[in-house]
Amino acid sequence: MAYSPQVETFRKLHEAGCFVMPNPWDEGSARWLRGQGFPALASTSAGFAFTRARADQDVPRDMMLAHLAELVKAVPDLPINADFENGYADTADGVAANVKLCIATGVAGLSIEDATGRTEDPLYPFELAVERVRAARRAIDETGSGVLLTARAECFLTGHPDPLNESARRISAYAEAGADVLYAPGPKTSADIGTIVTAAGGKPVNALVYGDFGLSVSDIAAAGARRISIGGALARAAWAAFIEATRLIKDEGSFRGFAGNGASAPLNPFFRDDLKARS
Known part of the structure; x- marks a missing residue:
């Protein structure tokens, strides 16, 4: 099946090696990053939220969709991966409907988190989290767009008591549920990144670098990650x-x-x- 040039490029980037995918928050930062030669970019929910005088996770769906369309228009020759938070829905059907809206902005990839945004129950229950990934997979397949689905396990960032093992359990299940790329933001060591890579079962893994952990791009690549993003x-x-x-x-x-x-x-x-x- 023939996909858009941006989707084709994005899919090829995940086939081998390791690439850095930095995160612009507006048109100017996107153009600058393009000018530095990065092969793909990703949105940042936090970075964009601050430009709208909002906290991270407080951007409504339609505002985020408009922002994603703006980024795609700003760098039409580059793949854009959408930080689509939790899909702006709790139910699997709601995630599926919103994923289709996200794809319509022209993004080449999107991520779905298993964090609820609620302090009292910060992670979706395991079975529901897996079903949400399955629903996102079905929605993408129904569009025929080839957009890459990244499934995120938010155990580290939500304070889970055993974040590495629970992330590995969820990453393995999300890979089976049809995610193209797996992502557990939080690990700061090569060994922990390697654990997530193993759990992904051969599918590409995104590593998040949100501070100086003493790891270089080559270190993270050696741990097995295929993609590096830097969030906000x-x-x-x-x-x-x-x-x-x-x-x-x-x-x-x-x-x-x-x-x-x-x-x-x-x-x-x-x-x-x-x-x-x-x-």
Whole structure:
């Protein structure tokens, strides 16, 4: 079956090796990352939420769908993977319906989490979590789009008492349920990443690097991961500089926190040339 060029490219990227898929939060950051030569990009729910004066997980579905369509339009020659949170639904049928809406934005891949967003019951029960992955798989197949389905086990990020073993159990089940890519954000060591890779049973694994754990791209590749994303790390880095600069102005009357023109010097010529190339 023939898929879109973006989907075909995305599928081939997962066949061998290990690639980095950074996470823009708007059109400008997407164009900049494209200009640095990254082969694919992924949305960040947190990074986008901050641009709308919202907390992560507080972006409504239709606002997120509009953002995904904007990213796809911004870099039409690159695959975009959607951070689609928990599919914006608790039920399997709801996930399936929303997955089809996500595919309609033009993304080449999407991820579905097993986190509920509720503190009292942070993870969907095992059987329901697996059925939600099956439903997402059926929805993608019905569209004939070939969009890659990433299933996420959120055990580390939701405070599960045994996050590695429970992640491995869920990752194995999600692979059997039809996920193309498996993802358990949280492991910080090569050994733990390797455990998730083993649980995936030969299917590609995404590793999340949201801080400096002492692992390089080559280290993570050697652990068996096929794909590396960095979530909201770039957006947080930008906000951290902004927050510190404003703190210095307010609390100390100092402007030493400013990056100055030097740090932003590449932006004007880059965006001028980039806009000219697009036009």
